[in-house]
Amino acid sequence: MRMFLLSLGMTLLLINCGVGWGKIRAKICLKRFATVEKNYIELEEIAYLEGDEELIQRLKKIKIAPSPAPGNSRTINQEYIQVRLRQNKINQEEVFFEGEKEVKITSRSKLINGEEIVKVVKEKISLFLRGKEEEFQIEVDRIPPPLLLPFGEIKLKTEIPSLSYLYGPVVIPVKIYVNESIYRTIPISLKVKFFKEVLVTSKRIPPNYIFKKEDLHREKREITSPLIEPIINLSEIVGKRAIKSIPSSTILEKNMISSPFLIKKGDIITIFKEEGNIEVSTKGKALENGEKGSLIRVLNINSQKELQGIVISTHTVKVG
Secondary structure, rough: OOOHHHHHHHHHHHHOOOOOOOOOOOOEEOOOEEEEEEOEEEHHEEEEEEEOHHHHHHHHHOOOEOOOOOOOOOEEEHHHHHHHHHHHHOOOEEEEEEOOOOOEEOOOEEEEEEHHHHHHHHHHHHHHHHOOOOOOEEEEEEOOOEEEOOOOEEEEEEEOOOHHEEEEEEEEEEEEOOOOEEEEEEEEEEHHHHHEEEEEEOOOOOOEEEEOOHEEEEEEOOOOOOOOOOOOOOHHHOOOEEEEEEEEEEEEHHEEOOOOOOOOOOOEEEEEEOOOOOEEEEEEOOOOOOOOOOOOEEEOOOOOOEEEEEEOOOOOEEEE
16 A cells, blocks of 8 residues: 555656646646746746647747846746736636646846946046047046846946046946846946146246246146146246246146246336338336237336337337
């Protein structure tokens, strides 16, 4: 008797999803566990199907429910599936359920770490800045946490609006595509530091000082603002005048210098005026400093009349 029961038990374990058909055209045997890849669970992914080929083809593609999010799972029972069959106009008398009463479903997923996302941004910036004179460093505020994505073809894309956008702290969005559809956008906060070899003052420079070569030296400095116009070549500054006081170890910018004064306040100058083909000149006195082309106030010594004129050359002013 014991041997008979053991044999019967083994026979039952080896039986597939049921025996006998009658009016049944298809049998559905739920799996205990199933892994899906699509956004919506189809019946063929969670059950073994057997029977009439025409009906089986209809059953295979019936969408049962949305797939669980990556890293999560959901359980679906026979009753829920029967509801979906009725909604898809499947004759319940032609379908028979056997096997498990419910199936636990997980979504196949792919893990992408934060370093991969940041790498895309760094590569895009490096490509964007290729050929630029400046050296640069990219400092990322925070590496994003790992992200669990649905299974499929993964693509990461990002864009840089312009060079000026990269100056100062910026946020660059990375779009994550799964099977050509945007799944999520991850913002990456970072700062791009630009470095350039520039001219720096070796001492304090007083206002109106005329620069000499020894007043300057070269250093590699961070230039992180598009508003800064550093002076690169000595020829641009030697012999020029400091507009204002400049501290030692300061990066020289174009807005800090100008041409030297051709006329200084108090200089005795020649004032001339053109009247037709005749040029009339007289002695005058400069009432303020002036570089070539600048408009200054002068005094006509003979008439003691104050005039305005344009600096033409050393000690020469043309009045209207």
